[in-house]
Amino acid sequence: VMTQTPLSLSVTPGQPASISCKSSQSLLHSDGKTLLSWYLQKPGQPPQLLIYELSNRFSGVPDRFSGSGSGTDFTLKISRVEAEDVGVYYCMQSIQVPPVTFGQGTRLEIK
Amino acid sequence: QVQVVQSGAEVKKPGASLKVSCKAPGYTFTKQYMHWVRQAPGQGLEWVGLISPGGGSAANEQKFQGRVTMTRDTSTNTFYMELSSLRAEDTAVYYCAIDVVYWGQGTLVTVSS
Numbered sequence: 001v002m003t004q005t006p007l008s009l010s011v012t013p014g015q016p017a018s019i020s021c022k023s024s025q026s027l028l029h030s031d032g033k034t035l036l037s038w039y040l041q042k043p044g045q046p047p048q049l050l051i052y053e054l055s056n057r058f059s060g061v062p063d064r065f066s067g068s069g070s071g072t073d074f075t076l077k078i079s080r081v082e083a084e085d086v087g088v089y090y091c092m093q094s095i096q097v098p099p100v101t102f103g104q105g106t107r108l109e110i111k
Numbered sequence: 112q113v114q115v116v117q118s119g120a121e122v123k124k125p126g127a128s129l130k131v132s133c134k135a136p137g138y139t140f141t142k143q144y145m146h147w148v149r150q151a152p153g154q155g156l157e158w159v160g161l162i163s164p165g166g167g168s169a170a171n172e173q174k175f176q177g178r179v180t181m182t183r184d185t186s187t188n189t190f191y192m193e194l195s196s197l198r199a200e201d202t203a204v205y206y207c208a209i210d211v212v213y214w215g216q217g218t219l220v221t222v223s224s
Contacts, residue, residue, distance in 0.1 A: 037211070039156075046206055046214035047156065058212070090156055092211065098170040100146065100158040100211065 002091055004103035012111045017078040019106045021091035026071045027054075028095075035095040038067055038076045041105075042087040050089075051076065083110055113138055115215040117207060122221045128195040131218045133207035134188060140164040143210045145190045147181065149203040150217075159205070162190065197222045 001024040011017045027036045034054035039047040049058040051067035054074065064079040078085060091103040118132040133145065147159040159179060160171030166183030180193040190207060204217040 041156075046208075046217055048214070049212050052212075088155075092156075094211065098158075098160070099172045100161075102156040102158065105155045 002093055002101050002103040004089075004091060004106050006106060007104065008107040008109070010109045010111050011078075011081040013083060014080050017081050017085075017108060019076045019089050019091075019108075021069075021074045021076070021103050023072045023074070023093055025093075025096070027074075027093050028071060034070065035093060036067070036069070036074050037092045037094065038065075039090045039092065040085070040087050041090065045087075047090060081108070081110070086110055113209065113213040115207060115209060115213050117205075117215040117218045120219040120221075122223065123197050125198055125222060125224055127197050127222075128193060129197055129201075129220055130191055130193045131205050131207070131220070133190040133192070133215055135209060135213070138188075138209070138213075140188075140209075145181075145183070146208045146211050147179075147192045148206045148208060148211075150206070151200070151203040154203075157203075159192065166190075199223065 003022045005020045027034050029035055036054050038051040040050055041047040050061050050065050055067045066077045068075050088105040088107050090105050094100050115135050123129055144161045146161045149157050149159055160181055162169040162181040169181045171179050178195050182191045199222050202222045204219050206214055206217050208214040
């Protein structure tokens with residue numbers, strides 16, 4: 001089970017934002033990788049990968065996005081929120097497949 | 112840029128079956144799995160299942176056991192997800208996604224009498 005908090009947040013442009021994701025099991029693989037990813041789903045679009053293997057930014061993802069954590073507790077941080085960051089953020093575990101499991105989602109809106 | 116293209120929207124009656132197709136023109140599958148994920152209206156993401164690149168191995172979320180079939184036509188490099196015994200609760204946008212990295216545009220499926 002993946003549990004995200006908060007479920008929604010409202011942020012002023014230029015301010016930081018942080019989303020937490022807790023897993024019911026360790027996501028540390030025997031190869032040393034942590035199999036936790038973060039996605040952003042913008043309105044009307046499919047999800048897009050932001051972060052994979054805990055802290056690696058996917059191609060083209062701005063460096064204001066960062067992932068951290070260990071074991072069962074993880075955080076996605078946006079250093080300075082921009083208007084284009086609006087949408088729903090999901091964490092996802094892929095250490096135990098099947099199944100892949102997603103968090104409930106965190107809705108980010110701009111103040 | 113990897114493009115993933117899905118079939119169009121469908122309306123189905125309860126009890127019917129659904130078959131969604133997914134292609135990645137020009138993409139060469141080596142070790143990548145094709146995942147299927149769905150999203151009910153206003154809800155979060157729900158993983159449905161996955162199929163291996165060669166199509167020989169598949170796994171699905173337990174709740175879909177016995178109702179979902181995932182296949183690959185290697186001659187056309189097209190992946191399919193079939194869901195049977197449809198009910199209203201299956202109304203959702205269905206996505207395919209290569210390794211849960213490259214996503215299709217989604218296929219809206221409406222189940223209604």
